[in-house]
Amino acid sequence: MNLTENAIKVLKKRYLAKDENGNLLEDPEGMFRRVARTVASADKEYVSEEELKSIEQEFYDMMVNLDFLPNSPTLMNAGRPLGQLSACFVLPIEDTMEGIFETIKNAALIHKSGGGTGFSFSRLRPKGASVNSTGGVASGPVSFMKVFNAATEAVKQGGTRRGANMGILRVDHPDIVEFITCKKNNADITNFNISVGITEEFMNAVENNEYYNLVEPHTGKIVGKQNAREIFDLIVDMAWNNGEPGIIFLDRLNKDNVTPELGEIESTNPCGEQPLLPYEACNLGSINLSNMLKYVDGKPEVDFAKLRTTVWKAVHFLDNVIDVNKYPLPEIDKMTRGTRKIGLGVMGWADMLCKLNIPYNSQSSIDLAEKIMHFIQDESRKASMELAEKKGVFPYYDKSIYKNLGIRVRNATTTTIAPTGTLSIIAGVSSGIEPLFAISYIRNVMDNDELVEVNPVFKQVAKEEGFYSDELMRRIAKKGSIRGFDEIPEWIQDVFVTAHDISPDWHVRMQAAFQKYTDNAVSKTVNLRNEATRKDVADAFWLAYKTNCKGITIYRDGSRDLQVLNIGKVK
Ligand code: UDP
Incomplete structure (x- = not known):
C-alpha cells in the first residue's frame, strides 16, 4: 500500500x-x-x-x-x-436530575466506543428557577455542561480517542449570555464545542434592531427580553476572542428534517456536520x-x-x-x-x-x-x-x-x-473541503531533528517546473504560504493558496457551494488571520446566513494558546 x-x-x-x-x-x-x-x-x-x-x-x-x-x-x-461503527450521536437532555445523569452515563458509553455526542441543553430550566422537590433553585444549563465536561475528561476512551461533545443552547433561553461567554477562558469546558442555536425570528430581530423574547423552557413563559444586536455582537466578540461559540441555524436544520413526525432536530454531532434527532446516530x-x-x-x-x-x-x-x-x-x-x-x-x-x-x-x-x-x-x-x-x-x-x-x-x-x-492523514490528502493549511511545514522529530514536510502535489509541480530545493522548502515552511516568493511562478502562487491567503468570504462561499447539494451539513472552519477584526467575523456570519449555510465556525489564527496546526512556529 x-x-x-x-x-x-x-x-x-x-x-x-x-x-x-x-x-x-x-x-x-x-x-x-x-x-x-x-x-x-x-x-x-x-x-x-x-x-x-x-x-x-x-x-x-x-x-x-x-x-x-x-x-x-x-x-x-x-x-x-x-x-460500534458510528462517529456521530445526539442524545436528549431532560429537565430532571434523573434525565441529566442518565444522559451523562449514555454519553460515557458512546465515548468509550469512539463516538462523539451532541446535546441541546435548551430544555433545562434556567439558573435560579425553582426546583419543586427540594424547594431549592436550579443551577442552569452551563453548570450541568461542566458536569458533562468532567465526565468526558474522566472517560479517556480506553485507547481509541477522547470524547468530543457539542453543546447547543437556543438563543431564546434565559441563560444565553452565560452560555455565550462560558468558554471565554481557553482552559474552560475543553471537551465541548459550543454553538448558539439561532432562530429565524432572532435573525430578523438583528436585521431590524429589535428586542426578542427569552422563554423559560419548562413553563413556556416569557421571562425577559434581549436586544438582538447586542446578543449578536456578543457572539461575534467571543468568536473573535477564541473561536467559540459557533452558530447553527436551527430553523434551517428543521426545514430539512426529512422525518418531522419523529421529532425536532435540536442538535448536531461535535463538529457540526451531522444534525440528528435525539437518540439518532x-x-x-x-x-x-x-x-x-x-x-x-x-x-x-x-x-x-x-x-x-x-x-x-x-x-x-x-x-x-x-x-x-x-x-x-x-x-x-x-x-x-x-x-x-x-x-x-x-x-x-x-x-x-x-x-x-x-x-x-x-x-x-x-x-x-x-x-x-x-x-x-x-x-x-x-x-x-x-x-x-x-x-x-x-x-x-x-x-x-x-x-x-x-x-x-x-x-x-x-x-x-x-x-x-x-x-485525511491516513489517505495523505487535504482534509474535507478545507484549503491547504500550509505548503510545507517543519515537524520536530526525535533528537531535535527537524523534518520538512512538503505538500506532495506541490513537491511534484516544483520538481517538474525545476525550482525545487530543500533550502526553498525550508524557507516556505517558515512562512507557510508561498505568496511573494519570486522564484515561484505567479500561476503556481495563485493555485497553491493556503487557508490564510484566502479571504473569509471565499471560505464561506465554498461551504455554501457544498451545502447546496448536501442533505446534512458541512464541516468547515473559516480561518481568519490574526489581524482580522470583529467586523470580519460579523461579515462572515452574515454571509453564511445569506448563502444558506446550516451554521458557521470561525477561527482566528493564534487566538488560542494551544492550536492543532501552527504556521511558522519553528524553533
Ligand atoms: N469525533 C470524535 N472524536 C474525535 C474526532 C471525531 O468523537 O476525536 C467524531 C465527531 O462526531 C466528528 C466526527 O467524528 O464530528 C467526524 O470527525 P472526523 O471526520 O474528523 O473523524 P475521522 O473519521 O477522520 O477520524
Missing part, C-alpha cells in the same frame, strides 16, 4: 488491532480486510457466497486504494468485540477526490465515471454498516435502524483543485464544487433507491417526507461533509 509515514504512525497507534500486550495483530491491509469482510457480511442473506466474496473485494479495493474511507470507529471497531464515509481524476492527453480532468462507481459502492458500504453495527443503547438501535441515515462526503478537495490548477478562491472552484457535490448527491440517492428495491425502504419511511414525494429510498439522508481529521 502507498501510505505516508504519518499515516502508518496513526494507524499503528490507534487503528490496528493489538493483543493485550500491545503487539500488533494486523497490518494496514489486514485492517482493511477485517473491515471489508465484516461490512460485506450484511449481504449474507441476500446474495450467494461467491457474490459475497466479490462484494468484500470491492469494499477492500476501494479502501486499500484510498478512494474511500469510512469514519474512524468503523476502521477501529468493525469485526472487533466493541463493534449516523455513520460517515468520505471519497478521496484527489483520486477522482483522469489524464486525457496528459491533461487532468474529473473522472466522473470513477466517481459514480465509487459513490455507489460507498453507499452500499455505509448502508451495510448500519446492519452490522452494535449500538450502545436500545433507544439508539431503534432510531438509527429506523431512519438508516448515512453521510457520504469528500476529502482531498484542495488537492484535487491543485492538480487541476484551479485556485480555491475562484469562481471556477465554486462552480466545480457545486457540480461535483450535485453529482454525488444525485448518484448517492439513486444508489439508495436501488438498495430500497432490493432490501426495502427505511422502517420509518411512512413518517418521512419521501412518502408524499413517492420516492422510495433506503436511507433518510445520504450526504454529509465531515472534517476527516484523521481519515
Whole structure:
C-alpha cells in the first residue's frame, strides 16, 4: 500500500488491532480486510457466497486504494468485540436530575466506543428557577455542561480517542449570555464545542434592531427580553476572542428534517456536520477526490465515471454498516435502524483543485464544487433507491417526507461533509473541503531533528517546473504560504493558496457551494488571520446566513494558546 509515514504512525497507534500486550495483530491491509469482510457480511442473506466474496473485494479495493474511507470507529471497531461503527450521536437532555445523569452515563458509553455526542441543553430550566422537590433553585444549563465536561475528561476512551461533545443552547433561553461567554477562558469546558442555536425570528430581530423574547423552557413563559444586536455582537466578540461559540441555524436544520413526525432536530454531532434527532446516530464515509481524476492527453480532468462507481459502492458500504453495527443503547438501535441515515462526503478537495490548477478562491472552484457535490448527491440517492428495491425502504419511511414525494429510498439522508481529521492523514490528502493549511511545514522529530514536510502535489509541480530545493522548502515552511516568493511562478502562487491567503468570504462561499447539494451539513472552519477584526467575523456570519449555510465556525489564527496546526512556529 502507498501510505505516508504519518499515516502508518496513526494507524499503528490507534487503528490496528493489538493483543493485550500491545503487539500488533494486523497490518494496514489486514485492517482493511477485517473491515471489508465484516461490512460485506450484511449481504449474507441476500446474495450467494461467491457474490459475497466479490462484494468484500470491492469494499477492500476501494479502501486499500484510498478512494474511500469510512469514519474512524468503523476502521477501529468493525469485526472487533466493541463493534460500534458510528462517529456521530445526539442524545436528549431532560429537565430532571434523573434525565441529566442518565444522559451523562449514555454519553460515557458512546465515548468509550469512539463516538462523539451532541446535546441541546435548551430544555433545562434556567439558573435560579425553582426546583419543586427540594424547594431549592436550579443551577442552569452551563453548570450541568461542566458536569458533562468532567465526565468526558474522566472517560479517556480506553485507547481509541477522547470524547468530543457539542453543546447547543437556543438563543431564546434565559441563560444565553452565560452560555455565550462560558468558554471565554481557553482552559474552560475543553471537551465541548459550543454553538448558539439561532432562530429565524432572532435573525430578523438583528436585521431590524429589535428586542426578542427569552422563554423559560419548562413553563413556556416569557421571562425577559434581549436586544438582538447586542446578543449578536456578543457572539461575534467571543468568536473573535477564541473561536467559540459557533452558530447553527436551527430553523434551517428543521426545514430539512426529512422525518418531522419523529421529532425536532435540536442538535448536531461535535463538529457540526451531522444534525440528528435525539437518540439518532449516523455513520460517515468520505471519497478521496484527489483520486477522482483522469489524464486525457496528459491533461487532468474529473473522472466522473470513477466517481459514480465509487459513490455507489460507498453507499452500499455505509448502508451495510448500519446492519452490522452494535449500538450502545436500545433507544439508539431503534432510531438509527429506523431512519438508516448515512453521510457520504469528500476529502482531498484542495488537492484535487491543485492538480487541476484551479485556485480555491475562484469562481471556477465554486462552480466545480457545486457540480461535483450535485453529482454525488444525485448518484448517492439513486444508489439508495436501488438498495430500497432490493432490501426495502427505511422502517420509518411512512413518517418521512419521501412518502408524499413517492420516492422510495433506503436511507433518510445520504450526504454529509465531515472534517476527516484523521481519515485525511491516513489517505495523505487535504482534509474535507478545507484549503491547504500550509505548503510545507517543519515537524520536530526525535533528537531535535527537524523534518520538512512538503505538500506532495506541490513537491511534484516544483520538481517538474525545476525550482525545487530543500533550502526553498525550508524557507516556505517558515512562512507557510508561498505568496511573494519570486522564484515561484505567479500561476503556481495563485493555485497553491493556503487557508490564510484566502479571504473569509471565499471560505464561506465554498461551504455554501457544498451545502447546496448536501442533505446534512458541512464541516468547515473559516480561518481568519490574526489581524482580522470583529467586523470580519460579523461579515462572515452574515454571509453564511445569506448563502444558506446550516451554521458557521470561525477561527482566528493564534487566538488560542494551544492550536492543532501552527504556521511558522519553528524553533
Ligand atoms: N469525533 C470524535 N472524536 C474525535 C474526532 C471525531 O468523537 O476525536 C467524531 C465527531 O462526531 C466528528 C466526527 O467524528 O464530528 C467526524 O470527525 P472526523 O471526520 O474528523 O473523524 P475521522 O473519521 O477522520 O477520524
